[in-house]
Amino acid sequence: MSRTLFDKIWDFHLVGRRADGRDLIYIDRHVLHELHAHHSFAQLEKQNRRVHRSDLTFAVQDHTVATKPGRNDDTNPSGTAFLKAMREGTRKNDIRLFDIDDPEQGISHVVAPELGIVLPGATHAVPDSHAATVGGVGALAFGCGTSELTHILATQVMALKRPKRLRARLEGRLDAHISAKDVALRLIAELGVAGGRGFAVEYAGSVVRAISIEQRMTLCNLNIEMGGRSGFVAPDDATFGWLKGRPYAPRGAMWDRALDYWRTLRTDDEAVFDREVALDCSTLEPQITWGTDPSQVVGISGRVPELTAIDPARRAAAESAFGYMGLAPGTPLAGLPVDRVFIGSCTNSRLPDLEVAAAIVRGRRVAEGVVAMVVPGSSTVKREAEAAGLDRVFRDAGFFWGESGCSMCAGGNGDRGQPGERCVSTTNRNFENRQGAKVRTHLASPATAAASAIAGRIADVRRLLSGAA
Amino acid sequence: MESFTNHIAIAAPLLQDDINTDQIAPILHGSRSLKEDYKAMLFMRARQCDDGGEDPNFVLNKPQFRSAGILVTGQNFGAGSSRESAVWCMLANNIRVIVARSFADIYRENCLQNGLLPVVLGAQDADAFTARVVAVDGHAPFTVDLVSQRITGPGGPDISFEIAAADRMRLLEGLDDIGLTLKHMDEIVGWEQRAGAAQPWLQRAQDSRR
Ligand code: SF4
Numbered sequence: 030m031s032r033t034l035f036d037k038i039w040d041f042h043l044v045g046r047r048a049d050g051r052d053l054i055y056i057d058r059h060v061l062h063e064l065h066a067h068h069s070f071a072q073l074e075k076q077n078r079r080v081h082r083s084d085l086t087f088a089v090q091d092h093t094v095a096t097k098p099g100r101n102d103d104t105n106p107s108g109t110a111f112l113k114a115m116r117e118g119t120r121k122n123d124i125r126l127f128d129i130d131d132p133e134q135g136i137s138h139v140v141a142p143e144l145g146i147v148l149p150g151a152t153h154a155v156p157d158s159h160a161a162t163v164g165g166v167g168a169l170a171f172g173c174g175t176s177e178l179t180h181i182l183a184t185q186v187m188a189l190k191r192p193k194r195l196r197a198r199l200e201g202r203l204d205a206h207i208s209a210k211d212v213a214l215r216l217i218a219e220l221g222v223a224g225g226r227g228f229a230v231e232y233a234g235s236v237v238r239a240i241s242i243e244q245r246m247t248l249c250n251l252n253i254e255m256g257g258r259s260g261f262v263a264p265d266d267a268t269f270g271w272l273k274g275r276p277y278a279p280r281g282a283m284w285d286r287a288l289d290y291w292r293t294l295r296t297d298d299e300a301v302f303d304r305e306v307a308l309d310c311s312t313l314e315p316q317i318t319w320g321t322d323p324s325q326v327v328g329i330s331g332r333v334p335e336l337t338a339i340d341p342a343r344r345a346a347a348e349s350a351f352g353y354m355g356l357a358p359g360t361p362l363a364g365l366p367v368d369r370v371f372i373g374s375c376t377n378s379r380l381p382d383l384e385v386a387a388a389i390v391r392g393r394r395v396a397e398g399v400v401a402m403v404v405p406g407s408s409t410v411k412r413e414a415e416a417a418g419l420d421r422v423f424r425d426a427g428f429f430w431g432e433s434g435c436s437m438c439a440g441g442n443g444d445r446g447q448p449g450e451r452c453v454s455t456t457n458r459n460f461e462n463r464q465g466a467k468v469r470t471h472l473a474s475p476a477t478a479a480a481s482a483i484a485g486r487i488a489d490v491r492r493l494l495s496g497a498a
Numbered sequence: 499m500e501s502f503t504n505h506i507a508i509a510a511p512l513l514q515d516d517i518n519t520d521q522i523a524p525i526l527h528g529s530r531s532l533k534e535d536y537k538a539m540l541f542m543r544a545r546q547c548d549d550g551g552e553d554p555n556f557v558l559n560k561p562q563f564r565s566a567g568i569l570v571t572g573q574n575f576g577a578g579s580s581r582e583s584a585v586w587c588m589l590a591n592n593i594r595v596i597v598a599r600s601f602a603d604i605y606r607e608n609c610l611q612n613g614l615l616p617v618v619l620g621a622q623d624a625d626a627f628t629a630r631v632v633a634v635d636g637h638a639p640f641t642v643d644l645v646s647q648r649i650t651g652p653g654g655p656d657i658s659f660e661i662a663a664a665d666r667m668r669l670l671e672g673l674d675d676i677g678l679t680l681k682h683m684d685e686i687v688g689w690e691q692r693a694g695a696a697q698p699w700l701q702r703a704q705d706s707r708r
Pocket of ligand 1: 376
């Protein structure tokens, strides 16, 4: 029988069915972070339960770590207790921790694929909603809550309801300076913030095949912003080439065997999805959010929409977004003065993201009065970027160059903007107050963020580079 | 987990769509301890005015809704982060039922894990129920009964709601989720052996440099 890739991975990992009808799905790789894990360690201890597979469990310090050079546990005082509790909990439970000073520390969703911890066709869970980032290498991932996290620690399975299947075909060819971030924002705008709810999403089409593995991760990262828990791209030769030689990936004869299997990881031609959507990306321009949810998106040459152009059911939300963002309907996005630019987060902090931004910044200066930051997604990315001299490019232009972590994505480490500031950010959520009280966040690609830092205004990277801005 | 059979409480209308977990329970900003104040965390920002004082216009600050135990809201409640504190802070305020037009997936799961009943109503029932909640304005309670799957209260007939039989059973019996799964430990170990043979690289996660 024809099956989708989702079905193949799910069926392989189906351990059994529980009395309440839920499927027990085995989790091959489980990665914890310090903001939530301490609750679970405490729960386990209270319930007198053990971690079933500490060897398949990893932990990172990412949400609360400071980004200042020379950081330690106390640099961000609100993180100290979390960092220590994580250290203690992982030591007691014999879990490999990528601690604050580990050369491979970083954001869970960046570290796990980069080290080859997640693999094609593997299942993966993280107590963070952006777990699906690793769908970029063809893994099936689930963001989970704290109770689920404890459940996985104790059993190595999740008790899930089988989701429906959605295929998003991204067709056409991307123009220069257009990236997966722009594609994802457009897709969220089309489907809405709940358009993917209840679905596992397979991203397919010519665009997906053409983009790098890192870009596929950006695409899958934003899956949750349209409500989808799991999203992935079928692995191909680009994926295998990308993974080969990574520290935790199989080697030698085992690699060959894995490769034979991974080549079967595709949706059969006749397989049927519960829903199919398509997006022609050929004419896409850089995308940016104007509002306070990730579906409130326009092209960079566009304007804040008029109320009449908005679906009546969404008008109240739009009006409240106008107020919060300090934007009147009809205002052009390009040209709005910005106070802050953030390049980082599990969405856009891998080496190619930084390369794109650096190429725009090189030989230019951050506009007067703009606070601009680059925070690499992992210490590995940071090291590689420094080896390529990117840190100099950013610093010479006036950017802050930080130690890796989540930083301003959610501000859990104290990196936050000031009230009223307008911020162009490569992150994934423009919710009110997320990047600091009353901070006005515009989500965009690294290219748009870099161009806006230079211009001091929301900028069209294509115009900046052609000297027209 | 505390079992759930029924809940009699004031229902507070928070009539917006897409309320996200950053609104419900902001990520720690400035807290220095692992012990967080979940009671105070609930809608912390919406509750406050710019000067730090209480915003009298926020629904849960109004005198008639201070002890509300049922929250009535719109589409896609609980979007965003997976953080479970967005459920714990409901319970810390004795809110044990949320009636919505739909829930975000992870949030709904987090509710079930904690004995908080997520009720989904179709458009017609949701409109009717919301109108009644607004009309009674906190002056009389509603009863949400999971045994009969009904909401009863002032202003109209009983409203029945659907919930998956399995979710209902879990809430009614307050079942320990991990306990339920641990009954399958033999199957889990059996799966590990089969997977170890079929895809051995999945059952080993080792740093080849060590
Ligand atoms: S960068 Fe942001 S979205 Fe990603 S894991 Fe960190 S806090 Fe979550």
